[in-house]
Amino acid sequence: MRNRRISTATALAVLFSSAALTGLGSTAAHADGHAVLPVASVADVVVDSAHQRVFVSDPTGGKVVATDYSGNVVGTLGSLPEANGLELSADSQTLYVAVPGSDEIAAIDTAGLTESARYSTGTADAPTTLARAGGKLWFGYGTATEGNIGSLDLSGSDPVLAVAQDSRSRWYYAPRLASNPAAPGVLAAGVPGLSPSAVATYDVSGPNAPRLMAQDQAGSNLRDLAVTPDGHQLVTASGSPYEHQVLSTSDLKKVGSYPTDAYPNAVDIAADGTVAAGIDGYYEPDVYIFEPGTTQPVRKYDFADTGTGTLVPDGLAWEPDGNHLFAVTENGSTYRLNTLNAPTKATTTVTVSAPSSVVPGKSLTVTGKVSGGDALPAGTSLTVTRTDAQSPSGKALAPVTTAEDGTFSFTDTPPVEGDAKYSVSYAGDAGHAPASATRTVAVARSATTVTVSAPATATRAKSLTVTGKAANAEALPAGTELTVRRTDLESPSGKALASVKTKADGTFSFTDTPPAGGDVKYAVSYAGDATRAAASGSDTVAVSRTAATLSLNNNGTVYSYGKDVTFTAHLGTTYKNRTVEIWANPYGSDKPNVLVKKATVNSSGNVSAVVDMKRDTTVTAVFAGDARTAPKSVKVTVYANVSVSTSLAKYYKTGKVSANSSTYYWYRKNTGPLFTTTMSYYAGRHHRLDIDVYVQGQWHRGYEEFFALGTDGKSVIDLGASDEAGLRVRVRSAYVNDSSGDNVNSTTYSSWKYLYFTN
Numbered sequence: 001m002r003n004r005r006i007s008t009a010t011a012l013a014v015l016f017s018s019a020a021l022t023g024l025g026s027t028a029a030h031a032d033g034h035a036v037l038p039v040a041s042v043a044d045v046v047v048d049s050a051h052q053r054v055f056v057s058d059p060t061g062g063k064v065v066a067t068d069y070s071g072n073v074v075g076t077l078g079s080l081p082e083a084n085g086l087e088l089s090a091d092s093q094t095l096y097v098a099v100p101g102s103d104e105i106a107a108i109d110t111a112g113l114t115e116s117a118r119y120s121t122g123t124a125d126a127p128t129t130l131a132r133a134g135g136k137l138w139f140g141y142g143t144a145t146e147g148n149i150g151s152l153d154l155s156g157s158d159p160v161l162a163v164a165q166d167s168r169s170r171w172y173y174a175p176r177l178a179s180n181p182a183a184p185g186v187l188a189a190g191v192p193g194l195s196p197s198a199v200a201t202y203d204v205s206g207p208n209a210p211r212l213m214a215q216d217q218a219g220s221n222l223r224d225l226a227v228t229p230d231g232h233q234l235v236t237a238s239g240s241p242y243e244h245q246v247l248s249t250s251d252l253k254k255v256g257s258y259p260t261d262a263y264p265n266a267v268d269i270a271a272d273g274t275v276a277a278g279i280d281g282y283y284e285p286d287v288y289i290f291e292p293g294t295t296q297p298v299r300k301y302d303f304a305d306t307g308t309g310t311l312v313p314d315g316l317a318w319e320p321d322g323n324h325l326f327a328v329t330e331n332g333s334t335y336r337l338n339t340l341n342a343p344t345k346a347t348t349t350v351t352v353s354a355p356s357s358v359v360p361g362k363s364l365t366v367t368g369k370v371s372g373g374d375a376l377p378a379g380t381s382l383t384v385t386r387t388d389a390q391s392p393s394g395k396a397l398a399p400v401t402t403a404e405d406g407t408f409s410f411t412d413t414p415p416v417e418g419d420a421k422y423s424v425s426y427a428g429d430a431g432h433a434p435a436s437a438t439r440t441v442a443v444a445r446s447a448t449t450v451t452v453s454a455p456a457t458a459t460r461a462k463s464l465t466v467t468g469k470a471a472n473a474e475a476l477p478a479g480t481e482l483t484v485r486r487t488d489l490e491s492p493s494g495k496a497l498a499s500v501k502t503k504a505d506g507t508f509s510f511t512d513t514p515p516a517g518g519d520v521k522y523a524v525s526y527a528g529d530a531t532r533a534a535a536s537g538s539d540t541v542a543v544s545r546t547a548a549t550l551s552l553n554n555n556g557t558v559y560s561y562g563k564d565v566t567f568t569a570h571l572g573t574t575y576k577n578r579t580v581e582i583w584a585n586p587y588g589s590d591k592p593n594v595l596v597k598k599a600t601v602n603s604s605g606n607v608s609a610v611v612d613m614k615r616d617t618t619v620t621a622v623f624a625g626d627a628r629t630a631p632k633s634v635k636v637t638v639y640a641n642v643s644v645s646t647s648l649a650k651y652y653k654t655g656k657v658s659a660n661s662s663t664y665y666w667y668r669k670n671t672g673p674l675f676t677t678t679m680s681y682y683a684g685r686h687h688r689l690d691i692d693v694y695v696q697g698q699w700h701r702g703y704e705e706f707f708a709l710g711t712d713g714k715s716v717i718d719l720g721a722s723d724e725a726g727l728r729v730r731v732r733s734a735y736v737n738d739s740s741g742d743n744v745n746s747t748t749y750s751s752w753k754y755l756y757f758t759n
Contacts, residue, residue: 037071080101129175223266224265232249284302286304398410451537482501488518545625559640613638648676679709684741731755
């Protein structure tokens, strides 16, 4: 069973994730597996070997989380405000939880993961830590300056509560408690977080328990403490000194230490006395495993470089048989449960070396070495497995044995192409952990290259010569057959030509008369053999084609807004293809280039399409070409006016001001005309207001300004009263390409509106 660990550290937790890591060949090993804990803080950890579960208390979340040995959550117990210390009953059927938020101790059925009872601690406020010793459940309790020890006797039909068991009231905070089921008469206590840190040991075997055995100091900032199975020693983890001190429980004098590193923060002792000592060390190993009374660790574990974080205070818990050690780490606000398998065994490393590649059917030699801890005896057996395409689940090869220095070697002939992975495994023994390593060999035929050289250009229907060379590290024999394929516009899927054979130096050549123009590709291929890989090469010739004649009308023409305009493309003589596409690309990034029509030209070579002219537009006719006629496109740009109209309001009549004048809108001189412009809308568009005044028989520009259009394409402007009778004015609205805020239409002017002001 585990010893005591109660953590006061809390932090926020984040979402679930897990991964398995293995570490071979490094000074410090990594966890064999780790999983994210769904907690916001961690106070205590206990291991229930009877049900193979790990319990973790979360004060911030007010809950206890239960996982399996892999860290998978199997249950959560809530409604435990500030849940802190944990302790298992002797038969592992009940988990006791200190609940300082409600001054209670909760009992949890470990089989069903349900709460079975709650026990009030009476006047003992905030029970925080638990320890089972002397047939009772002991608890440390109290807020600042009020720390003490209480007990709960559950052996009878009714629970018996006793508080203030330490008559000296020597504890500033609730003391942290430790015990060992193999030494039921010893209870240890220490005040956490103070410098110096007070510790005490008690004899709880008699009827007058607890009886103080010793009181002293154990460094600064005590984080954890544990009692050895014989009850004779107390191991402490304090921020200082930088070692895990060993104190005699009878007088608390230092009798030894377990050398670790800066900031010890956790300790737990297995049933056989093996000590797991932990530190808060980002740059050093986090956990050290010591055989009892030794100073050299048999194993070290490092968490930081795997991204799991650093060890939390009191974050170590042994499985009773010592086969598993569990460690809780924190990285930012994420807590993980790390599983350390066979931690008492020395780390073993297996290294494997093999050629990076080999040709199928050729033998290769694999070498390697097994090392770790005490040297393994010569003749140590290793299992070997080869995994490849023929044996995807792996095939056992003959075992191999080590030499005196731990080295080994074996030969094998991989039967198929592809990756062949060789796995060499050591099963471990009483003092060495199992280990394995792999090496992957690329099994492939030797590479072949085929180079092809053809003229850059050629004339259609004229003979051309193609040359090249097929090469391999294992030279191809003279007369090796190569296949030839020509791909062109007449044969887009390719057409097989006569095969060609290599000369003694691997070179080859052939002639061909391309029937089609355009890009013509000649591909030459070697099929490969048992030891040489297949290969191919190609080269492309630009073969001439007759130029096409293509025209398109209406270039540069300006059209009224919304006019349907017919565009006609004319295609001259071609070989086979008589299809022409007509595309319309309106100005403005909001409109795409659109295929208006794709059709076969008529007997006159013409094809027409109608375009609705609402913007300046680029119209393109495209002929894709054919096997003997080159492709061609021709482009024209045509222009569209905007749609613009104007109106006036507030006039009192219309009429002429002279026999030959235009019709005027008549206004009183103290009335301001309302001038409305309606124009086809475009984002950000403005119209220009032009106002001319008639003076001495001529019109003169009196005002010119741009005004924004509303999204409905309208603009209403109050021109203001003239205050002058007899004044003649004309107004209009204009769209000016570029100046009106865009360039998608051509400059357009509305008709003039004439105004006459009277008294």
